[in-house]
Amino acid sequence: MRRRIISLTVLAALVATALFALPLGLAVMQYYRDDTKAELERAADTVALAVSHELNAGLAPVLPRPDADDDAQVGIYTAGGRLLAGHGPTVAGSAERQAASATVDVVIEQEGEEVVLAVPVLSGSRVTGVVRAARPMSELRLRVVLTWLGMAGLAGAAIGVSWLLARRFTTRLVRPLEELAAAAGRLGDGDFTARSPRAGIPEIDQVGETLDATAARIGETLERERAFSAEASHQLRTPLTGLRLQLEAALETPAADPYAAIRAGIASADRLERTIEDLLALGRERRAPRAELDLGALLEEVRQAGEALLQPQGRALRIVRDDPPPAHVAAAAVRQVLGVLLDNAVTHGRGTVTVVARDAGDALAIDVADEGPDLGETDPFATTPTGHGIGLRLARGLAEAEGGRLRLSRPAPPTFTLLLPAADPPATPCRTGHHA
Known part of the structure; x- marks a missing residue:
């Protein structure tokens, strides 16, 4: 060039x-x-x-x-x-x-x-x-x-000066382009921290700024996808655990009806497939208008998954509906958040697990509580060296993506509350005139 x-x-x-x-x-x-x-x-x-x-x-x-x-x-x-x-x-x-x-x-x-x-x-x-x-x-x-x-002679001198000036300005023009090409090459090789230097030439600097912004966006997207993949792999543990417990219970009671164990295993496999589909959908999904959440069907799925996890441990699940308001959120996201809270209660809690759907003013609140020990000042959303907290962190990210919040509402007994924005009530048509 x-x-x-x-x-x-x-x-x-x-x-x-x-x-x-x-x-x-x-x-x-x-x-x-x-x-x-x-x-x-x-x-x-x-x-x-x-x-x-x-x-x-x-x-x-x-x-x-x-x-x-x-x-x-x-x-x-x-x-x-x-x-x-x-x-x-x-x-x-x-x-x-x-x-x-x-x-x-x-x-x-x-x-x-x-x-x-x-x-x-x-x-x-x-x-x-x-x-x-x-x-x-x-x-x-x-x-x-x-x-x-x-x-x-003057013409030769003029051409010589043109050649010298061309070399100088070509170096000034081409060097930023070469550095820009090198930055683009590093970006193509996967180095999303690569940034192009500024040359003082508006057109080239504009291309460099666009390339830097693209590198930053790709890096952030890739980082989010890596984090989501790591957290999503942890999330798959809940249905797998339920399927494993059911199969182990069937092996320990050979006199029991094998068809019941098979049906329960198929149901757990269906829940596992649903979890995978939900995670894939949430990984690709962008924020868009949501349909009204079918809370009844969702709580029925929570009941089936909870019983599959708790019954082998001799524990119970109680679901309460306290006049909950409607909400327009993604059912897949809420299903995964409740799956994380249920798995957390099964793994780290004790006694009966209680799920309460209630009205919290301008929000739909879903409480998940168990009879486990007092959490005290512990931050349950922090990731520990053993991997605890990954699922809760994912659940909190999913809740925030839907415009809601997930928090520890009470440390004793441990109670997690999922708050989702309630749907606006339908407008009541105004009527004018007098009745006869």
Whole structure:
């Protein structure tokens, strides 16, 4: 890319120089021709004025001393074309003959290797002589060539400066792009902490800021997905534990009806499948309008899952509905939160587990309590080295994603409360008028 930019810059400089130099070179040539004509005309007029009296009187003219800075060769001719004084051919040439004809005031021509200018000397309407001024063509060519060489040198210097500036600005332009490409490469390799440096060029910096924002979003998304995957794997333990306990109970009581154990195992497998589907759906889901929560069906699922977990331990589950309000939340999220609380009560609690759905003003409250020991100042949502708290942390994240809250409402007996925003009651239509 560097080469291409430098080459294009130098090419543009060459084209611009050529477009400028060609007409300027022609103008220089024309200028020197006009300048040579002016100098010859001045020299010829000076001599013509000096010798006009002698020529008009028929006397032999005396060529005046030339100026120090005038190197034109001047000759004086008769009207018939014979050289009287000065420098020039013995016999007049075409320019002198044309000037002697008195049809033109000044005649300039190229004769051989000289530029010749002839002016007539008049006495009234009669031509008494011709003054010839000449310069070598080589002198004119030398002046033109030297000027062209100077122009070529300036053009070369301009192209050289363009090349140097192109290298400098190309480095300034390409280096940020290379660093941006390197940052993009690190991002493609999985380094989401890669950040592109700022170059001070608004367009490149804008691309860098966009790339940095993209890297940050991808990193945050990946981190959330990793955390969700780790916590979700812990969440699968609840239905697996229930299935294992049912199978172990069936093995310990071989006289019991095997079909009942099979049916219970199939029900636990169904709950496991539902848990997997819920977790996958929640992992992909975005916040959107929710349908009204079917609390009755949800509590029935909680009852089935709780009995499967608690009955092998000889413990009971009690579910109470205390006029709970409706709520518009994702059933999958609430199901998983209650599954975590139920598993926590089974694993770390004792005695009867009580689930109460009640009205908490502007919220639907679901309490999950057991008869376990006092939690005291312990933070149940903190992850311990043994892994405790992962499920509760996931449950709290799911509750907050639905606009609710999950908290430890009482440490003794341990009671966790899930608060979900209640649905707005339907508006009562206003009626006007009087009844008859």
